[in-house]
Amino acid sequence: MTPYDAPFNVSTPKAAADSRAPLVDPFARAIRYLRVSVTDRCDLRCLYCMPERMTFLPKAEVLSIEELERLCSTFIGLGVQKLRLTGGEPLMRKGFLELVEQLSRHLRSGALRELTLTTNGTRLAEFAGELARLGIKRINVSVDTLDAAEFRRITRGGDLAQVIAGIDAAQAAGLKVKINTVALAQDNRAEIPALMAWAHGRGMDMTLIETMPVGEVEQDRTDQFVSLAEIRRDLSAVWTLTDIADNTGGPARYARVEETGGRIGFITPLSHNFCDSCNRVRVTCTGTLHTCLGQDDDTDLRAMLRDHPGDDGPLIAAIRGGIEKKPKGHDFRIARGEGPAVARHMSTTGG
Ligand code: SAM
Ligand code: SF4
Numbered sequence: 001m002t003p004y005d006a007p008f009n010v011s012t013p014k015a016a017a018d019s020r021a022p023l024v025d026p027f028a029r030a031i032r033y034l035r036v037s038v039t040d041r042c043d044l045r046c047l048y049c050m051p052e053r054m055t056f057l058p059k060a061e062v063l064s065i066e067e068l069e070r071l072c073s074t075f076i077g078l079g080v081q082k083l084r085l086t087g088g089e090p091l092m093r094k095g096f097l098e099l100v101e102q103l104s105r106h107l108r109s110g111a112l113r114e115l116t117l118t119t120n121g122t123r124l125a126e127f128a129g130e131l132a133r134l135g136i137k138r139i140n141v142s143v144d145t146l147d148a149a150e151f152r153r154i155t156r157g158g159d160l161a162q163v164i165a166g167i168d169a170a171q172a173a174g175l176k177v178k179i180n181t182v183a184l185a186q187d188n189r190a191e192i193p194a195l196m197a198w199a200h201g202r203g204m205d206m207t208l209i210e211t212m213p214v215g216e217v218e219q220d221r222t223d224q225f226v227s228l229a230e231i232r233r234d235l236s237a238v239w240t241l242t243d244i245a246d247n248t249g250g251p252a253r254y255a256r257v258e259e260t261g262g263r264i265g266f267i268t269p270l271s272h273n274f275c276d277s278c279n280r281v282r283v284t285c286t287g288t289l290h291t292c293l294g295q296d297d298d299t300d301l302r303a304m305l306r307d308h309p310g311d312d313g314p315l316i317a318a319i320r321g322g323i324e325k326k327p328k329g330h331d332f333r334i335a336r337g338e339g340p341a342v343a344r345h346m347s348t349t350g351g
Contacts, residue, residue, distance in 0.1 A: 022079030023319070025291070025326035033280035034080045038068055038096060039088040040285050044120050045156035046144070048182055048211050051218050052156055062285045065095035067305045069102045071283060074315055076106045081113040088285065091123040100134045107135040118142065118180065122158065124166025132173040140207070141167055142180040145188050146198060154187055171202070179206045185226040192231055193238050200262030207252055207265035228266045235264065251278070275329030281322070289319065291326035299325070 023031035040057050042050070063071065072083055083103065090096055106112035117131075118140040131139070143163060145151050151160040170177050179199045183189060192208070199206040208231060211224055235241060240258040252265035281291045287302030299322030304315040
């Protein structure tokens with residue numbers, strides 16, 4: 001048991017006064033999970049994620065590796081036990097391995113239970129060995145189709161073979177890989193049962209995600225939206241799915257597929273709201289804290305990092321102030337003609 005397993009008692013003045021007291025939001029949800037976008041840049045341009053001519057942020061606006069390290073370490077000091085590095089494409093970020101190396105000390109100390117990343121896999125073959133050496137045990141790799149031409153079209157130019165080579169390298173290095181797939185009504189719905197069989201056949205769990213209305217893209221997302229309840233029906237026509245308890249505290253609901261022995265997760269922000277047990281917050285690559293993916297609440301942590309280089313007090317106070325604003329939940333809707341629920345792209349916020 002770590003000190004962070006202790007029950008919270010935020011209402012006592014002592015806890016409130018303790019600058020190291022763990023983070024608890026107004027709905028008594030303990031914040032254990034941080035996702036940080038380390039860059040808004042990406043080598044792919046997935047149709048549902050960003051426009052073809054995406055305007056990326058000026059470098060000066062993006063947190064440096066040192067700032068990212070300080071920020072993450074501060075959250076870990078406040079009880080965050082799971083840290084996911086994402087983007088944009090995290091493996092495109094210069095200095096990414098140094099960041100992982102710095103943060104891996106929290107794994108060794110026991111403060112951090114898991115350091116992980118979500119990647120599109122294009123550069124994984126190059127990085128997998130080092131990531132494993134630095135203490136990363138599991139990663140998520142996003143794959144929406146196994147058809148090379150479709151992959152090229154959906155990602156606007158991606159090379160599926162590179163991603164498969166990345167997955168091969170990750171598994172060879174001992175990393176546990178989970179496949180993330182965005183369910184798209186026209187682009188991959190028919191392929192999802194086969195995609196799942198492929199993933200399970202390679203010993204990889206799979207998580208399906210409903211397309212979310214975040215950031216402008218060139219297409220109307222209504223055309224691509226398909227409820228995961230429908231996908232589950234598709235899968236159940238072929239396999240036996242048995243619900244299993246979700247102990248990750250995350251938004252996914254899991255089922256075991258009896259015939260394959262693999263797990264399938266469903267992230268359903270639109271058709272089934274998952275906010276009650278939400279234990280996570282996100283920080284963008286510009287150092288803005290968002291306590292909810294689907295609401296426009298934000299807290300500027302970059303100013304605290306840059307204005308107070310030798311003093312974490314103002315940063316901690318800003319983090320606490322942000323957590324106090326964490327909303328009860330979001331109410332994403334996806335409706336024809338309606339723009340995105342929030343303007344920022346997933347690549348900036350960190351999916
Ligand atoms: N580039 C990396 C990748 O693709 O895995 C990490 C960042 S990406 C933003 C993280 C995840 O968000 C990916 O699995 C991607 O498919 C998903 N994603 C991006 N835009 C989305 C959207 N509008 N709705 C749902 N999922 C989205
Ligand atoms: Fe890049 Fe990931 Fe967005 Fe695709 S989903 S464009 S790989 S950030």
